[in-house]
Amino acid sequence: MSTAQSQQVVVEATAKPQLAPFKFFEAMSAYQQTSALKAAIDLDLFSAIAESSGTAAEVAERIGAPERGVRALCDFLVVRAFLNKTLDRSGSRYSLTPDSAMFLDKKSPAYLGTATRFLASETVTKAFRNLAEVVRSGGPLPCDVRSDKEDEMWVEFARSMAPVMFIVAQQAAKLFAPDSEIKVLDIAAGHGMFGIQVAQHNAKAKIVALDWPSVLAIAKENAERFQVAGRYSLLPGNALEVPVGNNYDGVIVANFLHHMDRAAIRAFLKKMHAAMAPKGRIVVVEFAPNEDRVSPPIPASFVLNMFANTPGGDAYSFSEYQEMLRAAGFSSCEVCSLPPTPQLAIVGVKE
């Protein structure tokens, strides 16, 4: 029992080895982090802080909410490093961290607050509400299965997730040749960001974006916004069923294979191999954990998401992707990190 005077008290709250019951308490409260960040985005709190002097009173006035809750929410976001707080004689002020200024202020071109509409959607989150039951039943409950049909969910994905994937797409695009006439197929294009970035990286590249028609409408808008619409064509349909044509110099398959089981992936990769020209490159972008399947944290955690939300999907390790690419006839199959993102690219070449 240690005793200390007022200002000198130090609570060893973060000394993990000793924190036993409260480590449990923290995990049981982790959902509050999601709720707090979503609430701040819904209230446009970050933009209000950016536009103001950052006092709780001023922020509260801007977002039209009483000060007490604004202060509580801001302090919580400081704890989680989404905001800074400075204290001086005149009181306390909140300000945006560099990350929040870039990604959570609506005025920033990289604003990604829209992504909560997908990430916090009923469709994405519901399987986690009774995860024990999902584990017992060996996968998604019949009422929770994500449709593999054209679905409002994927329209929402296309509308809201582009900013999260922008940096990944920018890095992945560099895996294609920068200055040659190539035809690149973007599988399950969604927001279109991956193909669009290839078109921006290589001014001679022509992109064929494959997805359901309602989703392609969004990809097309984005292609126009990024001024590559002239080299951007649409191939509507289900990626597993529609004839894709042939002679592609490149194929990009981003965050698509994790929805499928190994057999389906192998069949799909063979179809891609057949559609490609000699020397063509396939770039698979994925949350691919290490062989141990428990590192790094983000890709490793994604496994449970795929278990809970797809009938046979998984976050396969990068060596499994290499193996599946080789089985489909590709060679090389290099693994490339895409810093600063937690995603990987596995790059196969058709000899």
Next chain:
Amino acid sequence: MSTAQSQQVVVEATAKPQLAPFKFFEAMSAYQQTSALKAAIDLDLFSAIAESSGTAAEVAERIGAPERGVRALCDFLVVRAFLNKTLDRSGSRYSLTPDSAMFLDKKSPAYLGTATRFLASETVTKAFRNLAEVVRSGGPLPCDVRSDKEDEMWVEFARSMAPVMFIVAQQAAKLFAPDSEIKVLDIAAGHGMFGIQVAQHNAKAKIVALDWPSVLAIAKENAERFQVAGRYSLLPGNALEVPVGNNYDGVIVANFLHHMDRAAIRAFLKKMHAAMAPKGRIVVVEFAPNEDRVSPPIPASFVLNMFANTPGGDAYSFSEYQEMLRAAGFSSCEVCSLPPTPQLAIVGVKE
């Protein structure tokens, strides 16, 4: 763009300064930590691992669930440091961390898995489901207000939270004299653990436990279990209203004041002061953040919880508690840490 061969790939997924959009992605996925831990407890996964060789197949058989989901859930819990995973030629095995062995194996006397029944309850969590609306309205929505009446919620609290509070209570008890005839009032006793630990620490102490009758039934059971029932009496009622008697040598107020506003706390502390004998000690146990209100993480995060779930409560800083105790007539008002817990005790003396 860095390129690496299979086993050597290092993804800088945890390098925070660069991780911008994925830091957001992680917070938006934080609710999955709560879901995964709750699911593992509901499935009694930790006990199954403790009793088995730890292969996914054996664990799956024990809990009666297919292996794929068990493996996904276990890997997720390894990422979050609730399990260890070892890999050798014969495959992979899961084992309990020292923390999990102590707190999450049902055979352990310190098992605290029951606490999910309170921490994950509808009553505790619902305000976080639409937190933006709660912030806008300046506090809990009418439909979300926690009752200050006798309530099934506090019975569930008393039933399930004792193991989480056991260590806190054990440490707080040491703030009372170890070997003298003292009469100690335990305010809103709940599971009774705080008073019971005082009785265990001091074999001459007599405890008066105050709470609603249905809650006291549980405290009484615990007093019997800890063999202090002979020195344990019950005072049924609302702590703010019931006459408590007088001449107490000690009063313990654990995790109670945070439900109230400052005026109510001041009035309540005056009532306690009047009920105490000269030289009596009041021990207030709380989640009390530092003056900056953004550290340490657990007490600072508790502020938002109180904002969302009580009409006027808060996690007051320890200096605010000191000030309120002094205003009620107490002197000394030392702050004591209660390692290894993130809670603090503020100890006042009636001169």
